[in-house]
Amino acid sequence: MNDTGSCSVAHDACAVDGREAVSVDGGPALPPSQAQTSRVTRTALLGGAVAGAGALAAALPSLARSTQAASSDARILNFALRLERLKAAFYEKAVAEGALAGELRQLARVLGQHERRHVNLLLRRLGDEADAASEFDFGDATRDADRFARTAQALEEAAVAAYIGQGANLTRQSMVLFAQIASVEARHAAWIADVLGVDPAPNAADEAKTAEQVLAVLEKTGFERGS
Amino acid sequence: MSNMTLEDLDRDGVLQESIDALYGPTRAELLRSAVVGGGALLAALAVPPATGAEISRANDVRVFQYALNFEYLQATFYTETEQAGTVAAMNQPKAVWARTLGAHERAHVRIIKDVLGEAAGKKPFFDFQGNTETEERFTRTAVAMEDLTTALLTGVTPTLKSRPLVAAAFSLLTVEARHAAWARHLAGIVPVLGAVDAPKPVAEVDRIVASTRFISSLDPRTTAQGRPRFVG
Numbered sequence: 433m434n435d436t437g438s439c440s441v442a443h444d445a446c447a448v449d450g451r452e453a454v455s456v457d458g459g460p461a462l463p464p465s466q467a468q469t470s471r472v473t474r475t476a477l478l479g480g481a482v483a484g485a486g487a488l489a490a491a492l493p494s495l496a497r498s499t500q501a502a503s504s505d506a507r508i509l510n511f512a513l514r515l516e517r518l519k520a521a522f523y524e525k526a527v528a529e530g531a532l533a534g535e536l537r538q539l540a541r542v543l544g545q546h547e548r549r550h551v552n553l554l555l556r557r558l559g560d561e562a563d564a565a566s567e568f569d570f571g572d573a574t575r576d577a578d579r580f581a582r583t584a585q586a587l588e589e590a591a592v593a594a595y596i597g598q599g600a601n602l603t604r605q606s607m608v609l610f611a612q613i614a615s616v617e618a619r620h621a622a623w624i625a626d627v628l629g630v631d632p633a634p635n636a637a638d639e640a641k642t643a644e645q646v647l648a649v650l651e652k653t654g655f656e657r658g659s
Numbered sequence: 660m661s662n663m664t665l666e667d668l669d670r671d672g673v674l675q676e677s678i679d680a681l682y683g684p685t686r687a688e689l690l691r692s693a694v695v696g697g698g699a700l701l702a703a704l705a706v707p708p709a710t711g712a713e714i715s716r717a718n719d720v721r722v723f724q725y726a727l728n729f730e731y732l733q734a735t736f737y738t739e740t741e742q743a744g745t746v747a748a749m750n751q752p753k754a755v756w757a758r759t760l761g762a763h764e765r766a767h768v769r770i771i772k773d774v775l776g777e778a779a780g781k782k783p784f785f786d787f788q789g790n791t792e793t794e795e796r797f798t799r800t801a802v803a804m805e806d807l808t809t810a811l812l813t814g815v816t817p818t819l820k821s822r823p824l825v826a827a828a829f830s831l832l833t834v835e836a837r838h839a840a841w842a843r844h845l846a847g848i849v850p851v852l853g854a855v856d857a858p859k860p861v862a863e864v865d866r867i868v869a870s871t872r873f874i875s876s877l878d879p880r881t882t883a884q885g886r887p888r889f890v891g
Contacts, residue, residue: 542851549854592833599816600826607817607825611832612855615809618833619840623850626841633759633837636766637830 505606506561508598511643512610513554515591517565518655520547522587526574535627536577543584543620550613557609567657581628583653588621590649593641719824720778722815723771725861726831729808730767731782732873736804737761740791749794756845760801760838767831774827783877798846805839806852807859807867814858 523544526532532540555562573583595614602610622632650656737760740746746757772779790800812832819825840850859867868874 542849546851546854553855596826596829596833599829600822604817608858609855611813611816611829612858614829615813615832615836615856616851616854618836619851619856622837622840623844626844626850631759632841632844633763633834636763636834637770637827638833638837640826640830 504601505603506558508602509554509558509606510561510563511598511646512594512613513551513558513562514566515587515594515646515650516547516550516554518568518650519587519591520544520551521568522570522574522583522655523547525568525570526580529574531575532577532580536581539584539623539627540580543588546616546620550616553609553613557606568655569657570655573653573655581624585621585624585628585630586649586653588617588624590641590646591617592621592638594643594646596638597640597642597646716820719819719821720775722819723775723824724778724780726812726815726828727768727771727775727779728783728874728877729811729864730764730771732785732868733804733808734761734764734768735782735785736787736791736800736873737764739785739787740797743791745791745794745797753794753798753845756841757797757801760805760842763834763838767834770827770831774824780877784875785873786875787873788871798842802839802842802846802848805835805842807864808835809839809856810859811861811864813856814860 523540526540527537527544570583573579592614595610595617599607599610599614618638625632737757740757741761746754749757787800790796809832812828812835816825816828816832819828836856843850
């Protein structure tokens with residue numbers, strides 16, 4: 433699969449049922465104060481579609497038009513698979529290059545194991561609907577400890593936002609898997625952030641990103657080389 | 660799921676260590692071998708709705724009422740630790756962590772109360788059994804509490820019928836997971852339990868919370884439907 437082709441697959445995944453479960457602006461999360469945090473996150477949680485005390489009741493009409501299908505599951509799961517394959521290869525390569533020491537090395541090993549497991553879980557769920565894997569070229573990002581850490585942080589944050597953004601569009605069975613993976617990606621993001629001295633939990637509620645926003649992060653890295 | 664034990668879920672035993680530390684080995688041994696699942700609420704959550712919004716609404720309200728009690732528990736725990744002066748005595752990174760978690764959990768209380776509207780239960784009364792008074796006991800309890808919240812939300816999120824509420828629950832789930840990882844990192848233990856976060860059924864969460872005796876009274880409206888009460 434070339435870059436353009438896989439891009440459109442994920443774009444479809446983004447518009448699975450024609451509405452955004454959380455129509456949150458995907459800008460960088462940098463809350464300067466607690467007051468602003470709670471304002472931002474309340475908006476994020478209620479998603480614009482639902483607000484105030486009647487929120488739960490207001491949310492209910494969406495049930496009628498949300499019939500999640502296995503076909504849209506496959507698109508979303510393949511989108512997650514693309515992310516997990518990239519991360520698995522990234523950590524594996526970083527460990528192999530030998531530029532990491534101490535906690536960063538431990539982190540790369542542990543996260544690499546987790547991402548490989550995620551790839552396998554997603555492959556099992558997708559069966560013969562799984563997309564082909566890409567080749568990767570990580571350049572200096574796996575040869576330099578500082579670049580490795582910053583890249584890992586960007587990839588983990590993108591993954592967290594991607595799982596949040598797509599989780600609600602899945603069938604229940606796939607959603608169960610997504611919930612169990614999403615929280616692990618969040619743990620990864622917090623771990624690398626704390627190592628870097630960055631706030632590990634910058635918001636009271638994490639923001640979703642659309643598939644386009646997540647793809648923009650991936651494409652900016654230039655790691656994918658097609659299959 | 661119904662025949663799994665905590666031991667099955669806790670593959671690398673890290674969670675068991677924190678439970679051992681928190682509850683002592685005797686109760687932890689009981690928890691280890693207790694069969695997970697079978698609770699009335701869990702059964703209710705696992706059954707897909709027949710038709711219509713009423714059943715979905717009842718389910719989602721119960722899940723969020725339960726989550727609200729959990730957020731009350733956490734918010735009060737962090738607030739009391741600050742009020743006791745325990746946070747002020749910590750080093751800078753740890754104090755920042757403790758205050759941030761408190762602010763987040765208080766925000767979660769406000770958010771979930773908004774979502775529930777009139778269905779929101781009152782704040783229970785808590786007794787943290789001295790765990791807010793020393794940094795060591797506070798940290799151990801915080802690690803266990805954040806891991807437990809993550810396991811709870813991992814389990815209940817896919818049971819929510821309203822898609823916007825599913826999305827909201829995902830946004831809270833990942834924050835609780837960040838809290839747990841941050842707490843573990845500061846405590847010097849591996850921030851991640853395994854490649855997936857195992858969900859805990861509500862009935863098991865109930866048992867663990869009851870064993871702490873942190874909740875001394877609870878709004879009766881939120882303990883209906885045959886669910887075991889928190890009160891020890």
